[in-house]
Amino acid sequence: MAPGPAVPSWPGTxxxxxxxxxxxxxxxxxxxxxxxxxxxxxxxxxxELLAVGYVATAIVEMAGGARPSALAVYIGYLFAFVLIPxxxxxxxxxxxxxxxxxIVMIAGLVMSVLVVRxxxxxxxx
Amino acid sequence: xNSGPGRVLIGLYGLFALAASARAGVQIATKFHEAPLAYxxxxxxxxxxxxxxxxxxxxxxxxxxxxxxxxxxxLVGVLVVGTASLVDRAAFPDETVWSGxxxxxxxxxxxxxxxxxxxxxRTRPVPVGRPTS
Numbered sequence: 327m328a329p330g331p332a333v334p335s336w337p338g339t340x341x342x343x344x345x346x347x348x349x350x351x352x353x354x355x356x357x358x359x360x361x362x363x364x365x366x367x368x369x370x371x372x373x374e375l376l377a378v379g380y381v382a383t384a385i386v387e388m389a390g391g392a393r394p395s396a397l398a399v400y401i402g403y404l405f406a407f408v409l410i411p412x413x414x415x416x417x418x419x420x421x422x423x424x425x426x427x428x429i430v431m432i433a434g435l436v437m438s439v440l441v442v443r444x445x446x447x448x449x450x451x
Numbered sequence: 452x453n454s455g456p457g458r459v460l461i462g463l464y465g466l467f468a469l470a471a472s473a474r475a476g477v478q479i480a481t482k483f484h485e486a487p488l489a490y491x492x493x494x495x496x497x498x499x500x501x502x503x504x505x506x507x508x509x510x511x512x513x514x515x516x517x518x519x520x521x522x523x524x525x526l527v528g529v530l531v532v533g534t535a536s537l538v539d540r541a542a543f544p545d546e547t548v549w550s551g552x553x554x555x556x557x558x559x560x561x562x563x564x565x566x567x568x569x570x571x572x573r574t575r576p577v578p579v580g581r582p583t584s
Contacts, residue, residue, distance in 0.1 A: 398481070402473045414462070421458040428459050436466065439557075 337380040338441045345373045345441075349434030355427035362418040362426040370418070370430060373437055374411035380441075381408055395450030403444050410436055457507060460570055463563060464504040470556070471497035471548045486543065492532055493547040499525050503567065512576045519571050526564035529553055533561070 348369040355366065381404050394400035414433030418426040475493035483490055499521050506518035533552035536543040546555050553560030 396477075399473075399477055402477065406469060406473070410466075413465075417458055417462050421454065423455060425455050425459050428456075429462050432459070432463065 335445075337376065337383045338445060341373065341376045341380055342438045342441050344369070344376050345434040345437035347434075348373055349431045349438075352427045352431035352434060356424050356431055359424040360427060361422040361424065362430050366418070366427065366430050367415060370411050370415045370433070373434070374408070374415075377407050377411060377437065380444075384444075394448040396447055400444070400447045403440060403447055407437070407440050407444065410440070456570060457574065460563075460567055461504060461507050463559070464500055464507060464567070467548065467556075467560065467563065468497065468500035468504045471500050474548065489543045489547050489550075492528075492549065496525075496528060496532075496548045499528065507567070515571065515574070515576050519568065522564045522567040522571065525560075526568070529560050529564065 348366070351369060352362070352366055355361075355363065384400075384404060388394075410433055414429055417429045420426075421429060471493065475490060475497045478490040478493055503518055503521040503525065506514040506521060529549045529552060532543075532547065532549035536547075536550040543550055548556060548560055552558060
């Protein structure tokens with residue numbers, strides 16, 4: 327089956343912008359040897375909300391008949407996509423040191439990479 | 452061992468355990484006959500990542516030893532599979548986590564075992580409350 331039209335790009339763009347901002351903020355904290363502060367945790371929450379929005383958009387597209395080129399892989403990525411910010415928040419809370427900030431930074435980078443991968447898996451590119 | 456930088460490692464190893472397991476699961480379930488060797492290696496890599504994640508998270512001498520073994524296996528694996536995938540492309544028609552030294556994953560699979568082993572060297576458990584003989 328030919329892949330349907332891609333999920334609209336703006337939810338993905340929103341996640342990329344938010345998660346890269348979060349990664350940059352957390353990198354500054356890591357370099358300054360600061361633990362994850364309130365701003366970082368709010369940032370993780372924003373990224374998580376945007377990720378849920380992205381997944382909702384993808385579900386609406388699929389309910390409308392559009393199909394990614396590899397359905398099982400795509401759904402797997404969607405699960406990872408919403409899990410990672412939550413897991414990062416848990417790990418960051420467990421680790422109130424600069425290393426907690428590094429965890430948040432990595433999660434931010436992974437989320438932007440995942441947006442790219444989700445798009446690739448959808449289009450089969 | 453399971454705090455500070457160790458927690459960052461546990462997070463990264465957990466992420467790769469998830470990625471490698473999911474990838475191997477899909478490959479074996481949907482197209483195993485296409486490249487059995489590559490997909491079995493994918494599954495093997497997934498198991499190594501899972502063992503390493505658990506052993507980095509658990510305290511104790513045994514866990515430490517198993518973590519050293521799994522990080523070493525992982526380093527050998529990424530070097531051997533990375534080289535093999537470049538030399539004999541026909542045997543590796545599809546990507547695994549270790550193909551091309553992990554270039555599909557930003558070379559993190561190559562860096563991770565090195566960082567893991569360095570961290571384990573720093574956290575070598577010392578016998579506590581036991582007379583040295």
